[in-house]
Amino acid sequence: MIKLDNVSKSYNQTRVIDCISLEILKGELFVIIGPSGSGKTTLLKMINKMIQPTTGKIYIDGVDISSIKGELLRRRIGYVIQDIGLLPHMSVKENVSIVPKLLKMNKKKIEEKVVRILDMVGLDPSIYLNKYPSQLSGGQAQRVGIARALAADAQVLLMDEPFGALDPITKSHLQNQISRIHKKLNKTIVFVTHDIDEAIKIASRIAVIKDGRLVQVDTPKNILSKPKNEFIVSFLGSDRALKKLSRLYVKDFMHKADRINLAGKDLGYLTDAVTKNYIWITNENDILKGWADLSDSDQDNKRQVSYIEVDYKMFAAGVDETLKDTVSKMLWHSSKVLPVCKEDGKLIGEIDLADIITKT
Template identity: 50%
Template structure:
């Protein structure tokens, strides 16, 4: 989608960006992060030609942007900045519709688009459309800044530290809003920040910069688990353990499940469990849907008739985990339950695998 080909940027013999090569994929939220002066904002501004590279070239969908009209290019790339940049003499509706009007979109079309976007960020048009920027809170203004960048339906959106001036609560709300919007619209977003927590929360991939170079490009969980060098390890900082636990999927430590069907007998279950040295067995119905579990202790303690069906002795109150759960979710569960294994289910309530509690606790201790 967006590719940097050996890009350099020099100011008066000072190399700000050095031999920079990177591909940002279509539909991903890519975060550039690094200390002040590392070149992250310069890199982003070269995408919409607010800054021109000294050497190398940048392509969007294989088109060299140096060959494109810069004004037309910018009208097709959304841009959100920290200062928001709403025009104070225009209403909110006029601010949001500015680029669509410049692109001569039909009035009915851009009017409907503005209303749709305002509702998307919980700003009811009948209440806010005719207000002016000074009549909105900082968080509301920044929401308008985000949807203004979306108004002309661009494929690419650039966001330069858009939430850094907000209070912590508003900032977290806007981050959640951006995640929700991105899940719905799947734009290609390049997001610059100096906040590692924000980067790890938002990004599909993170690019860490130092002195004009890309030091590491990785998904957040890989970045945390495998920092490329001491600089990255230090830059990630103290949030390593907590963030890693919140990002790592439990599927990383999931094991195959031993299952039987509810219409099978206790005698069959005992034989199977002894053969495989199992303390607990996952029970399914005939359609492979999870029903519950049985333990070897429950079978022995109750002295059931060997021909009793498993459906008559199932424990259906055993805690389960979703396949989308994280290590953090598992840690919380281990604090309140003592079962030897925890089933992991997909959206259709089918068993994907199990988590062994003892082995999971040992793994968590290493994070």
């Protein structure tokens, strides 16, 4: 889809990009990561001809882009930057319509499209269509920036540290949204960041660059488990093992959970009925209510039972949650096993720290 062949860029004899060859496949969410000044922005801007390489060639769908007019190329490639550059005198609707208008799409179609895309990026059209950029929070403005890039129907989206200035919660929501949009629309996305957690969370492949050179191009899993050199190890940080968990999901590690509906029964009978040292307690609709702790015995070795009520919203893991979040919850609740519940609280399984340790 996008191919860089021995691309270099120099400013006054200084090479800021040094012989980079690399192929980005159709439908990838390809992340370029490196420290500040390593050449990420330069590399990205060469893909849409905002910067010309000094030597080397870039191909999109097999076509050498030096033969395409920059302006025409940029209409086919969405571009999102941190300071999203919304036009302040235009409403959200007008900002998102810019490229479709340039492409002379008819008015009704543009309107339908803007509504659809605002929905997709998580902005309620009935609230935001007619707002102006000055009335938006940083996260909302960034969503409009993404909507604007999507409205062009470009098959390629370039994103340069788009979430760099956002607070952690908004950032995490937008990362999830980009992953969803990427899966849904099957676009090729080239995403620049200096945030390794972000890269591991969203990338299909990661290219690590340093001083304008490629250090390693690989899947997040391989970068984490087989870092090529000390630079990458230090870039990954000391919590490499935990980072790996941010790519793994509860649904792939959970197993069946025993539960008892206690309605009308006395806790005491559990000491005979249950052999394990705990059991989940649910109501008649299978909604998690708590658990019975059967790990204690009295002096006569008779098993004791105590009931611990929990709020599933706080206590349970979700099927689509990452193992990193789940392990964090386990530490928080001092529990090696957690129930897995649906959003409505229905108990669907359990997840065990021992499985996470042995199977990841």
